[in-house]
Amino acid sequence: MSDSTTLADPAKPAKKPRKTSFTKALNDALDIGMERFPEMFLIGEDIGEMGGDFAVTKNLWAKYGAARVRDTPLSEAAIIGTCVGAAMVGMRPVAEIMFADFLGECYDQIVNNAAKVHYMFDGQFTAPLVIRTACGGGFGGGPHHSQSVEGWFLNVPGIVIVAPSNPADAKGLLLASIESDDPVLFLEHKALYRTRGDVAEGYYTTPLGKAAIAREGTDITVVATMRMVPMALAAADELEAEGISVEVIDLRTIRPYDAETILESVAKTGRAVVANEAPKIGGLGAELSARIHEECFYDLKAPVGRVDGLDTPIPFSVPLEHEILPDQTNIVSAIRVTIEAGR
Amino acid sequence: MSDSTTLADPAKPAKKPRKTSFTKALNDALDIGMERFPEMFLIGEDIGEMGGDFAVTKNLWAKYGAARVRDTPLSEAAIIGTCVGAAMVGMRPVAEIMFADFLGECYDQIVNNAAKVHYMFDGQFTAPLVIRTACGGGFGGGPHHSQSVEGWFLNVPGIVIVAPSNPADAKGLLLASIESDDPVLFLEHKALYRTRGDVAEGYYTTPLGKAAIAREGTDITVVATMRMVPMALAAADELEAEGISVEVIDLRTIRPYDAETILESVAKTGRAVVANEAPKIGGLGAELSARIHEECFYDLKAPVGRVDGLDTPIPFSVPLEHEILPDQTNIVSAIRVTIEAGR
Amino acid sequence: MERDTLLGLYSDMWLIRAFEQALEREFEQGNVPGMLHTGLGQEATQAALASHLKATDCFFPDHRCHGINALAQQRHRGNGERIMAELFGKATGVCSGKGGSLHSADPAAGNFGDNAVEGSYMATVLGVALASQLRGQPNVACAIIGDGTVGRGEFHESLNMAAIWNLPVLYACVNNGYAISMPVGQGHASADIIDLAKGYGFACDQVDGNDIVAAHTKVGAAIEHIRQGNGPYFLEFKTWRWQGIFAGEFRPEAEVKYWREDHDPILMANEVLQSMGVDIAKLNATEQSQRNMIEEWIAFAKESPSPDLAKATANVYVSWEVAPK
Amino acid sequence: MERDTLLGLYSDMWLIRAFEQALEREFEQGNVPGMLHTGLGQEATQAALASHLKATDCFFPDHRCHGINALAQQRHRGNGERIMAELFGKATGVCSGKGGSLHSADPAAGNFGDNAVEGSYMATVLGVALASQLRGQPNVACAIIGDGTVGRGEFHESLNMAAIWNLPVLYACVNNGYAISMPVGQGHASADIIDLAKGYGFACDQVDGNDIVAAHTKVGAAIEHIRQGNGPYFLEFKTWRWQGIFAGEFRPEAEVKYWREDHDPILMANEVLQSMGVDIAKLNATEQSQRNMIEEWIAFAKESPSPDLAKATANVYVSWEVAPK
Numbered sequence A, B: 001m002s003d004s005t006t007l008a009d010p011a012k013p014a015k016k017p018r019k020t021s022f023t024k025a026l027n028d029a030l031d032i033g034m035e036r037f038p039e040m041f042l043i044g045e046d047i048g049e050m051g052g053d054f055a056v057t058k059n060l061w062a063k064y065g066a067a068r069v070r071d072t073p074l075s076e077a078a079i080i081g082t083c084v085g086a087a088m089v090g091m092r093p094v095a096e097i098m099f100a101d102f103l104g105e106c107y108d109q110i111v112n113n114a115a116k117v118h119y120m121f122d123g124q125f126t127a128p129l130v131i132r133t134a135c136g137g138g139f140g141g142g143p144h145h146s147q148s149v150e151g152w153f154l155n156v157p158g159i160v161i162v163a164p165s166n167p168a169d170a171k172g173l174l175l176a177s178i179e180s181d182d183p184v185l186f187l188e189h190k191a192l193y194r195t196r197g198d199v200a201e202g203y204y205t206t207p208l209g210k211a212a213i214a215r216e217g218t219d220i221t222v223v224a225t226m227r228m229v230p231m232a233l234a235a236a237d238e239l240e241a242e243g244i245s246v247e248v249i250d251l252r253t254i255r256p257y258d259a260e261t262i263l264e265s266v267a268k269t270g271r272a273v274v275a276n277e278a279p280k281i282g283g284l285g286a287e288l289s290a291r292i293h294e295e296c297f298y299d300l301k302a303p304v305g306r307v308d309g310l311d312t313p314i315p316f317s318v319p320l321e322h323e324i325l326p327d328q329t330n331i332v333s334a335i336r337v338t339i340e341a342g343r
Numbered sequence C, D: 001m002e003r004d005t006l007l008g009l010y011s012d013m014w015l016i017r018a019f020e021q022a023l024e025r026e027f028e029q030g031n032v033p034g035m036l037h038t039g040l041g042q043e044a045t046q047a048a049l050a051s052h053l054k055a056t057d058c059f060f061p062d063h064r065c066h067g068i069n070a071l072a073q074q075r076h077r078g079n080g081e082r083i084m085a086e087l088f089g090k091a092t093g094v095c096s097g098k099g100g101s102l103h104s105a106d107p108a109a110g111n112f113g114d115n116a117v118e119g120s121y122m123a124t125v126l127g128v129a130l131a132s133q134l135r136g137q138p139n140v141a142c143a144i145i146g147d148g149t150v151g152r153g154e155f156h157e158s159l160n161m162a163a164i165w166n167l168p169v170l171y172a173c174v175n176n177g178y179a180i181s182m183p184v185g186q187g188h189a190s191a192d193i194i195d196l197a198k199g200y201g202f203a204c205d206q207v208d209g210n211d212i213v214a215a216h217t218k219v220g221a222a223i224e225h226i227r228q229g230n231g232p233y234f235l236e237f238k239t240w241r242w243q244g245i246f247a248g249e250f251r252p253e254a255e256v257k258y259w260r261e262d263h264d265p266i267l268m269a270n271e272v273l274q275s276m277g278v279d280i281a282k283l284n285a286t287e288q289s290q291r292n293m294i295e296e297w298i299a300f301a302k303e304s305p306s307p308d309l310a311k312a313t314a315n316v317y318v319s320w321e322v323a324p325k
């Protein structure tokens, strides 16, 4: 559990942490949410008896019944439309879109509907919905089951994009997303599902819009998301031996993002690398790099490094996929370049 | 006609320019394309007898017939799907999506299909299609008829995004897009439709992926797109009186963009402002700002300025819309800030 | 139908016609920003729907539904002028001018707002209906969709989901023969949209959308059917819009004549009322009083201030502020 | 049906079964990356389709169509092993390993590749069909869609557009009773998908997808109908897949028994052939020879090299290069 995690409900304090998988942490969050919020329901393909393609909704159908854990046909637009409509009248739907790649099917509902109803109707409606979806590559899933989609939504005001990197945050951020009155796109990197970590039992939330300092350091700041966070931490370990002290920031919320934490860190270190799995051009790294440059211009000792996927779709063949996705080695070398550069 | 326009067909040289509207220039390009490419057809809502919502396809139905100028029902996904399928077997479809805001309906077809068939099937297919669409605000169109959508597609490898700012380029770029074997999203800013400019008659193309230097200057580089280009030019005029010499680059192709022209200019001027109508966060300006900072780090005298729309949907009320869209004043003040800043 | 009921509907239809005609005039004078679509010619369909929808129901209006919006606003909130003000982009509008003609909503009037991406609310309506079902409320959620809008894939997803979940959805399909310039029979596999709906296995019906008595009766039956928990209902109204494509007229002369002269919903209702013995003077007075009210609404809209500029950045998020310029 | 025709189809079905069973084995051993869906149990439907589709036709296979892909590749290109190699992600695959199981295509075999966003090619198929129509070619464009895939809105957009343009599209709807865990009758307004298709007014039919004789005949009739310029055709195959949801079995025992034991397409064909006087030894030899060939394909796939790393950045654009790492 990261240090900025809040224990929002003193009545039901979180019990002490135990090793839990990312998947189980999400499942816990949904379970707690369903208990806590009578207006909450789950909706998606095969989330009922089957428990979801990645077992995140396991046992919830048996516990809460088919009315609140709703299996749907392959109708992504209708799934999200249903969420928006229900949210407009005060329900708290949590949808599962099996793979993030399929968000193209409901892009209109997310961008033109969920993200805009609060604004365009002058605050008369809110859209407190969560869209959980499995994203990311690295398992031979090919071009339509491996994409990182945050870039598709980065330029869309009104949407919140949440992207945990560890089990404790996964749980706390999901509960915070369920509680949020804004529409949340909740990204679950598939490579993280089986990772394990300390997770407190019971109810707690991790605040949206707040990054976490996953590791303190003094020479350079690495801002990373999702799977790139453990890679950045490993890179930091690797470089420690060489005497390079790396501060790793786990962004956690991609939109709106926590510029303050990033800028403070870079003001201290004077160097930065941003690491994100999606293709480089027009991605999250661009926004972060631009912002850091613009606001830390006079503090920066070297240009900000960007570590991203190559500008390609994601090939099926494992060696090819490996070639186009960023990894620890790329982070290490970006850090080295940034450290060695400078004026 | 900008100076990097090529006259690609010596057999049919372009005649001397005459004042033409942006709309008519596009209409000319389609007409010439239809004559030149038997595999080309037009498809979209009300593009036939009616000539399109903005009259861009006017008279083409009468001239080429209903088989090649195809009216469709309100089925955006099917329109683009039809284009992709036809393009896969060597046709050259040019679709009209009436308003860019509706691209959410066919986002999947564009991102997962058009942009990927060439790559994922290892070059066995190409997708030589063009999606023309009317974008941009400033006419009281409200949240679903005013958006700038380049940000939705910026992080999508495989797609080409073209965005003319004047009639001559509109024609040349559209012909180049039709000829291109890559899928092109062709953005037509509604506020530009009625603008007029010199347009050569006959066939010519303006190269994709090449920016134009719309005005030379020495003190600062402004990179602008679509409607922001005339605004940037006007801003440059305004500042000339104060002795500030502004170089204006018209990006023309947004993806893949012409980094070379931009970076050369900034290497010369040492200062830059990027101006784009879409919301700031995660927009085109972020990519350009990041790239300029990263590559011109040691030449830059001040941080790059970003001029964008506010981070909001687009309100209907005209004064509110005016408040959130960027304009000439914003460009002027961004230039001033950038000139005054610096080390 | 009772005489008084019909008189009420007649008055409603005049409200719509007066609203749209005054709006057209103001639009031509440049006083209304953006685009304009009107419901002229479709007053019977709209009045029939509005008369059965309660404030606790929900409807998603389309771009021609100023009339329904105004009727609901006036009936359930007593301030129909706020719909007019919204179209003028004014602070007194139902959405403080942020929505305009294509996004006027007031949930307390049952009006959930148009979505100008035509037809997207065929999906949204499912969620409102599902919430009613889960909460055990007898509310109806209505999606008002044009014949053209039916081209959208969400038509299928929505009807299918409403069917399998037995949701309380009324699909009010306003078949006015055209989608902009596309004749319904050319744009669809059938000119009878009901043919595309029947396969989903729930109740479907068609009605002459210009015959207020028939339309009112059938809407009543459909809504009752849904309220009783019998699941979705698809009701197709055959009607016609006065507005051509933007400015011009492109439809056959005989067709125009038939709908505008021989089959005008207001004239038809007028004849029925006269045959019921209602005095022509009373009918004229109804028209006049609605016209007067609408002129007051227009005046209200014109006199209203523009929204405070702070509205431009308000309500993007619930939990975060967006910085102004 | 002629004995030799049926013998050919029997052999085709064995090719599919042998392919999928060998693939399953290799997948379990960790030799096949990504995900695996198989067409086991659906061999008759697949063989029937493959036997009528020419190299100049086009088909969009779904995630269970390795069998069709392999048959088409073998028949029209003489190198079915390239489909196997693709599934192993190898350089010798039809897409050099860039597509894999969900994106294997070879247009020269008529195979336009799966789109793993299930059902998106219901839209794409329209374009291929339109091109044939515009060019005056008598080609059929076929979309192979599961019952679950029918949930997508593109179903409606596609059937409607095919209808109004009279396009040469064959919708081959493989109704195997489930979409992952969702029973067809719960996910759709009707368990007979044909009910959702009839409204579009073009030819529709259903067939026992495990009866190779019936399936072959009906596919032939459908394709002939389309080739004659009569427009689209919707053909629903009632079948069943051996694969449950990923690993487990969740379907009723009696159902499993019926489909796997009493209604196995290969056993059924075997019986018919025996009743036609074909020697059991000959039938066994057919099976064995297909199994042998598939093992050769597996060996080929395993021995093939991985793609050159330069492939990773190749073919993003036609007109621009993408920089490697």
Ligand SMILES: Cc1ncc(C[n+]2csc(CCOP(=O)(O)OP(=O)(O)O)c2C)c(N)n1
Pocket (backbone or CB within 6 Å): B045, B074, B076, B098, B102, B105, C037, C063, C064, C116, C117, C118, C119, C145, C146, C147, C148, C149, C150, C176, C178, C179, C180, C241
């Ligand atoms: C998704 C989408 N596509 C296209 C449009 C542009 N458009 C606005 S109204 C309209 C025609 C709608 O026809 P119909 O539903 O029959 O309504 P009518 O105007 O005839 O009442 C079109 C194509 C839109 N707003 N949204």
Ligand SMILES: Cc1ncc(C[n+]2csc(CCOP(=O)(O)OP(=O)(O)O)c2C)c(N)n1
Pocket (backbone or CB within 6 Å): A045, A074, A076, A098, A102, A105, D037, D063, D064, D116, D117, D118, D119, D145, D146, D147, D148, D149, D150, D176, D178, D179, D180, D241
């Ligand atoms: C748009 C989309 N939604 C969801 C999925 C995930 N998915 C893959 S196969 C499948 C079920 C498909 O069912 P059906 O079409 O009946 O095919 P079957 O597996 O039964 O042969 C689903 C939901 C997907 N690939 N694409």
Ligand SMILES: [Mg+2]
Pocket (backbone or CB within 6 Å): C146, C147, C148, C174, C175, C176, C177, C178, C179, C180
């Ligand atoms: Mg219509």
Ligand SMILES: [Mg+2]
Pocket (backbone or CB within 6 Å): D146, D147, D148, D174, D175, D176, D177, D178, D179, D180
């Ligand atoms: Mg199935």
